[in-house]
Amino acid sequence: MQPSDMQISELPTPCLILDHDKLNSNITMMNARMRGHGVLLRPHVKTAKSLDVARLINNGDTGPITVSTLKEAEYFFSGGFDDILYAVSIVPARLERVKTLMEQGCRLKLILDNIDIAGQLGIAGDAMNTQFEVLIEIDCDGHRAGLKPEDPQVLELATLLANQPGTVFKGFMTHAGGSYDCQTPEQIKQHAAREAKAIVDCAGIVRQAGLSCDITSVGSTPTATFADDLSGVSEVRAGVYVFQDLFQVGLGVCGLQDIALTVLTTVLSHKPEQNRLIIDAGGLALSKDHSTASQSLDCHYGLVCDAASGELIEGLQVQAVNQEHGLVSSTNGAMDFSRFPIGSQLRVLPNHACMTAAAHDRYYLLDTDGLLNDCWLRCNGW
């Protein structure tokens, strides 16, 4: 296929459309924000899982990244990205894959929150004749893994990692998962401050004990967007900002017009007696993420746009999904079925871009002139 010769109307549906301008604009804005803070951006590539998107963040070059699976690490390393933070707790069974990447030249950094596992990494590093670079995960708000910053094990763990020959202590990382429960930007600012403080406090503790601590890593798209002060933070991880989504709109992180990722879909059936359309984007193509249910605007499984312009069609939402069917209802009175003939296309704005993109193997890049100018592949699975 030569996507540059194609119109959106020629694409098989369902598929992912990526608005090139919006993607560029989201990337530019976050790069500028981090430059303003004087902080390194280590984008979390689990959202796009695309070499092309990761290179766009770095002006065509490679740069530091964060991954959520070793498959992503291998994929991005094969594309030249060699400074990788694997931001999911390491378990010993994965060290063979880690070692293979390290031997090929990948500067892969691991995380953990447990002293027994740290000891096992030390032994494995010895046995494999290597040194694993490790960050300690800190839990700043009870949302995921990690030690509490005030836990005495923080220093104990850092000391072990620094002193045993099989590991190198690199620093601390945390993730403000609680920022996703916020109602206002003001609350997100408080989460950003707490996230930074957790990591800066830990760095202070270990430095006072004479250890060096190179990396102090925080991140989430909401806190990266609203943080006032990142003093003492060395790097920020954020992922979904490249695409944005309805959940981020609900948080106030962006506007609807900033969402770069949509699912192109075809109208399959009219159900006038139920005032609804049926489309071919269902629970697989959109994901079953219904995260906006907890926000003031519940978008169910997505809001609906005009396929060509990407403009929101007021009142239409994907009310329910089966595996390959989406049920689109009108909250604005009677559906004008003549506007949406069977066989015509629509686009759906996703609740959660990371989840929606994961069912698809590629992005079709849409230019301002309404033409497709490229097709970028994704790396899925484990």
Next chain:
Amino acid sequence: MQPSDMQISELPTPCLILDHDKLNSNITMMNARMRGHGVLLRPHVKTAKSLDVARLINNGDTGPITVSTLKEAEYFFSGGFDDILYAVSIVPARLERVKTLMEQGCRLKLILDNIDIAGQLGIAGDAMNTQFEVLIEIDCDGHRAGLKPEDPQVLELATLLANQPGTVFKGFMTHAGGSYDCQTPEQIKQHAAREAKAIVDCAGIVRQAGLSCDITSVGSTPTATFADDLSGVSEVRAGVYVFQDLFQVGLGVCGLQDIALTVLTTVLSHKPEQNRLIIDAGGLALSKDHSTASQSLDCHYGLVCDAASGELIEGLQVQAVNQEHGLVSSTNGAMDFSRFPIGSQLRVLPNHACMTAAAHDRYYLLDTDGLLNDCWLRCNGW
């Protein structure tokens, strides 16, 4: 990889484990049930999307199947399955792919519910010098697409399909989506009766008008399981019964011990202060399907089993999911963390097997002796 040399403990996680005995037993039971009714089983292969599973249903041979995407049709046809019902409303843009399959010898049957689309198929069939075989979709309970059985357009549409040269009228199909809202087997029986009646009534109408009607197709796993009387029905479509899942358990369709599909996962972190484990099966590996929320036993994102035996661990459930993290809580008092060391494996029973399987590209087949005896691939995407 030679899976037959491997133990479950050697697998990278997260991944899908398929219990060979349970799969065989689910398949045998549904085959026997349909034989008892004297009705053809046309399994819906959208659940497993696997040639190996489809062949197992047919004792190693091919047979009639139902698909939800043209990609599935192409994949199963390439594996020798040539009697395929594509059970999602056809749109004209897909006719080129349909024609290609037909030219290669695939007896592909299409569905629709709209007279304009039927006319367009007729014109396209003429222009392409072929005849599309078409079933009319009937809506028996307001859950998806289709004409109501009493709609006068049913006869009008059948007549058009039968009389225009570009199409052949093959019959009717419906899907009792409403059976998924039932609380008792008695209610499911009523849905099964309504599903069969809708299709038998339609067949009666068109036969009375002098048309032939070869196929009267109904189906869903709940109605296929509990139907008392399938007189007048020529075939049954059911899909998820091959694997079963927690939602089917909640409906009373099967027991927990019948669920053949589980997600193998690794414990990543302990959070004693929150009484929870963190595992590496998150929203991608399990899906964000939370369908059991509407049932009397809300399983959140899945129930947890011992990895080796597959026995349920009472009180453990996946309470919440992030992209690559599952948060497992204990509803049975304090978690015994010593039973679940970091790095140890568990298995998760899925809410909805079709959605969970879709994030994975393969199944690891587990034998009664606890060894892996095969690895079967899936066909994902569109």
